[in-house]
Each structure stands twice: as structure tokens, then as C-alpha cells.
Amino acid sequence: MLEDRRGLNRTLPRLVGKATGHHKFGQGTGGREIAVISRELGATVCCGDQRGQEPRRHLQTVAVQADPDQGAQPHAAASAVGQELADAFVYATDPRYPTKRFGLHRFLMLSVGTSARPYAVHDFSTKADRRQWNSERKVIAFNPAGRRQTRKRRAIVIAPKQLAERIEGVDDFFVPFLSIKSAWEAMIQKLGWPIDGEGGMKPVRRSMGQLLRDAGTPRAWSAEWSNPARKVPTEQIEVQLGHRVIDSVTDLYAGFDPDYQNEATAALEAIIDAIIRLCPGAFSELSEGEK
Numbered sequence: 001m002l003e004d005r006r007g008l009n010r011t012l013p014r015l016v017g018k019a020t021g022h023h024k025f026g027q028g029t030g031g032r033e034i035a036v037i038s039r040e041l042g043a044t045v046c047c048g049d050q051r052g053q054e055p056r057r058h059l060q061t062v063a064v065q066a067d068p069d070q071g072a073q074p075h076a077a078a079s080a081v082g083q084e085l086a087d088a089f090v091y092a093t094d095p096r097y098p099t100k101r102f103g104l105h106r107f108l109m110l111s112v113g114t115s116a117r118p119y120a121v122h123d124f125s126t127k128a129d130r131r132q133w134n135s136e137r138k139v140i141a142f143n144p145a146g147r148r149q150t151r152k153r154r155a156i157v158i159a160p161k162q163l164a165e166r167i168e169g170v171d172d173f174f175v176p177f178l179s180i181k182s183a184w185e186a187m188i189q190k191l192g193w194p195i196d197g198e199g200g201m202k203p204v205r206r207s208m209g210q211l212l213r214d215a216g217t218p219r220a221w222s223a224e225w226s227n228p229a230r231k232v233p234t235e236q237i238e239v240q241l242g243h244r245v246i247d248s249v250t251d252l253y254a255g256f257d258p259d260y261q262n263e264a265t266a267a268l269e270a271i272i273d274a275i276i277r278l279c280p281g282a283f284s285e286l287s288e289g290e291k
Contacts, residue, residue: 082207084191085112086278091187093281103177104184106166108204109283110174112275113163113268115208115240116142118201120154122180125173137256138164142242153242158261160269162276162283169285205241208271212237215267221274225267236264 092105110121120142126133130144138161142154159167167174184201188194194203214220216231224230238244239261275282 086275089279089282103180106175111204113160114157122175126170155242158265162272232263232267240264
């Protein structure tokens, strides 16, 4: 059994004070990170980057019907939030399997809410000594203090409000299992998503990145977000995905600037709202009684 239960983390929220430097966000990751990375490498080594391979696969998207109470109608050519993403949340929140799919649900929430790499999602914790979560500013530092950054940079991002509400109730690793591989594989088989050699757990991240790029264009997921004024700056998308390196001094304090990643975060909140319209329980958790 690959899954290692970390507990369901139902304790009261812990307030982590402001961080004054990136290096103070936590201490080391130990064997958890090594185990997660080794499994992710096995799942993502063939992801379409080399000649002769299939191109990277994004989850397909379908038009989302506008909420009549919202007034705005989706653009005729919009590529709304993926029905497949909503289907994943429906699968993960099936009340018949509250414990078996709990870790998968947490993984999907954090992946969609941040666009982070899968192994960084697995390694995010709210424990104070890791300093990865600032409750006051809703700042997520995916790179815990004490861990050197690599070329696969772990970003500092702002948690969308829907995700922040869920993080507040956690007092340890957000994904409470060392691996969700078995739950993931069962889901992709059920939903017809790509198998390991076609992208591993990365389709969610890649699709979220594409949706951020679609904001402010005719391909956006709603009429409101097809407005060019809603365009997310390329720099913010690159920072969100860990593709842009901020200089060391700026990196220390960037997450505490009120304007930091504001357009990207607003777009993520809108994407999540669209998913919730298709799957109302996507960013909710079962009550204690249901668990």
C-alpha cells in the first residue's frame, strides 16, 4: 500500500505570524519530499518534451452555462473551465468514499488553487516550523525554509479565498498522505485521463496554466473574463508557475506586498467559482459527522 496516512488534520486553525524572510518559511522536508519526488519522476518522465513523443496533454474544456442570476453570458468562443476538472472534483468528493478519496480531494484543491507542481503540493504543510503558510496574509511558500531552490522553482503565491478557508483548518500537511497515487490512478481510469507516460499528475497544472493565459481573451471561461482588461500579466503567470525567478531581495518580501500576484489570484478565484458551479462541493469538506 503506497499511501501513508498523515491524519485528517481536524484541529483548530493555527495562526502563523508574518515571515520576514523567505529562508524563515520552514525547516527541511526529510524523507517525505524524496519519496514524493521519486514517485513523480516515475509518473512524469515521459511528458512529450522529446522529439517523437506525443505533445503535452491538457484537459479538454467545454462551455459552462452562465448562471442566470449572474447576468453575464459566456463568450460564444470561450473555452470555459474544464468539465473534466469538475468531474475530478465530483469523483473526489463522492460521499460514499469520504476517507479513501480525502487525500485526492485535498490534492485537487491545492493544485487547482495554486497551479503548483505535484510534488510541491504533496510537500505543503501549515506547521509553524516549516513557515510555508502565513494565515494573516494568505501567503503560501511552497519551498520550506532550509530547502535549497532548484531549477524546478517552488513559488510564493497567494491562496485564493476558497482555498485559504480550507487551509485554515489544517495543522500539518495539507495532503495528509505520502502518496495519493492509487486514488489518482483509479480516478484517471474512471475519467479517461492520460496515464503515467502521458503526463502523470501534471494535466491539472498545465490546464490551470492555460486557463490563466486565456484570461482576457476570447478563449476565457466567461464573458466577464474575456474582457481584455482581465488579462493576467505574463510575469504573474510565470511567477505562479515557478517559471520566473525573483531576485533574492525581492523574494524575501514579495508575498507581503498587497498587490503581489493580484491579477493571477483574482483569475484563480474566478476559475474556482466556475468549478463550484459545476461541482458545489469542490472546495468544501465533509462534516465531521459525514466522515
